[in-house]
Amino acid sequence: MRGRLCDSYGVRRYFHPDPEDICLPEVLFALSDATRLGIAVDLSDGGERTAGELGGDIAKSTMTHHLKILREAGVLRVRSEGTRCYNSLRLADLESRFPGLVDQLLSSAARCGYTSADARR
Amino acid sequence: MRGRLCDSYGVRRYFHPDPEDICLPEVLFALSDATRLGIAVDLSDGGERTAGELGGDIAKSTMTHHLKILREAGVLRVRSEGTRCYNSLRLADLESRFPGLVDQLLSSAARCGYTSADARR
DNA sequence: CTCAATGTTCGGTAATCCTAGAACATTCAT
DNA sequence: ATGAATGTTCTAGGATTACCGAACATTGAG
Numbered sequence: 001m002r003g004r005l006c007d008s009y010g011v012r013r014y015f016h017p018d019p020e021d022i023c024l025p026e027v028l029f030a031l032s033d034a035t036r037l038g039i040a041v042d043l044s045d046g047g048e049r050t051a052g053e054l055g056g057d058i059a060k061s062t063m064t065h066h067l068k069i070l071r072e073a074g075v076l077r078v079r080s081e082g083t084r085c086y087n088s089l090r091l092a093d094l095e096s097r098f099p100g101l102v103d104q105l106l107s108s109a110a111r112c113g114y115t116s117a118d119a120r121r
Numbered sequence: 122m123r124g125r126l127c128d129s130y131g132v133r134r135y136f137h138p139d140p141e142d143i144c145l146p147e148v149l150f151a152l153s154d155a156t157r158l159g160i161a162v163d164l165s166d167g168g169e170r171t172a173g174e175l176g177g178d179i180a181k182s183t184m185t186h187h188l189k190i191l192r193e194a195g196v197l198r199v200r201s202e203g204t205r206c207y208n209s210l211r212l213a214d215l216e217s218r219f220p221g222l223v224d225q226l227l228s229s230a231a232r233c234g235y236t237s238a239d240a241r242r
Numbered sequence: 243c244t245c246a247a248t249g250t251t252c253g254g255t256a257a258t259c260c261t262a263g264a265a266c267a268t269t270c271a272t
Numbered sequence: 273a274t275g276a277a278t279g280t281t282c283t284a285g286g287a288t289t290a291c292c293g294a295a296c297a298t299t300g301a302g
Contacts, residue, residue: 012250012298024233025153028226032150033290051249059292064250066290083248083299098229105226108219112145133268133280154260172279180262185280187260204269204278 012085014071014078019093022074027094030073035116036066037109040075040089042116044106048079048086054116133206135192135199140214143195148215151194156237157187158230161196161210163237165227169200169207175237 031037039054055063067087070076074093079086094102152158160175176184188208191197195214200207215223 024230024235025155025158028149028158029153032146032153034146035290037146037149052247060249061251061293062291068250069289080249080298083246085249098225101225101229104219104222108222109145114145156260173277181279182263182281183261186262189280190259201268201279204276206279 012080014080014085016071016077016090017074019074019090019097022090022093022097024098026073027075027098030070030075031105031109033066033069034114036070038114038116039066039070039087041106041109041114043076043087043089044110046089046091048088049116050084050086052084054087056117133201135201137192137198137211138195140195140211140218143211143214143218145219147194148196148219151191151196152226152230154187154190155235157191159235159237160187160191160208162227162230162235164197164208164210165231167210167212169209170237171205171207173205175208177238 031040035058042054043049051060051063051067054067067076067078071078071087074090074097076087077090079088089102091102152161156179163175164170172181172184172188175188188197188199192199192208195211195218197208198211200209210223212223
């Protein structure tokens with residue numbers, strides 16, 4: 001029997017914290033990196049993006065790392081479909097947990113010019 | 122001549138970034154630690170606190186470290202008077218740079234129960 | 243089945259961070 | 273001058289982080 005690197009065969013399983021378990025310092029840490037902040041800004045239109053659409057020059061494994069930090073902090077949700085996985089902001093969950101915060105945060109970030117394009121430089 | 126550890130004799134000098142140099146990821150990082158977030162919440166009434174009033178059980182040198190991170194990110198201002206130094210939030214500067222953000226952030230943090238008392242447990 | 247596309251995991255390196263004890267600096271009170 | 277109070281700097285260990293290349297896993301297309 002060969003060893004397995006992934007922890008499941010069927011559809012890939014991702015950990016997402018329950019809404020009430022989303023904690024503020026962790027969210028702030030997740031967004032305290034310019035690349036990750038840019039990703040969040042890019043998704044703030046409510047849309048979905050694949051890792052490939054979000055990252056650019058950075059290595060795939062690095063992108064996985066950043067998306068994992070955002071996901072485990074409760075900022076992102078991932079939905080896998082075929083070979084792709086679509087990332088989107090957990091806007092409603094964040095809004096209910098930290099009313100008014102995420103909008104302010106992402107609009108400030110957008111005003112400051114952060115975009116996932118930052119990952120492409 | 123003996124070596125000196127401090128870089129000045131007269132009043133202690135602290136670095137404070139100019140308002141326009143305050144950058145969002147750095148602020149978010151500064152607030153992404155429960156101890157530091159608690160300190161910010163504690164100061165959100167606009168008052169001044171000394172390191173001793175803010176920290177509790179944690180070592181003085183650790184407190185200096187946290188206050189330095191907050192200060193260099195532009196979150197705090199330090200004013201030294203005698204043997205004490207009074208820390209206060211740079212509310213106006215933060216508000217002008219990130220309108221509406223700090224209020225939302227600190228009220229969310231307060232709602233979640235963060236206090237500088239966290240440093241005392 | 244085989245291949246290409248998309249991500250993940252692993253292993254490793256360099257950098258940064260958290261924490262704290264010890265020594266030092268500055269100021270004030272006596 | 274001496275000592276107490278307050279805070280900083282130095283040093284160091286342990287933990288975490290960012291980043292990437294290589295190998296692997298999963299899915300869909302041909």
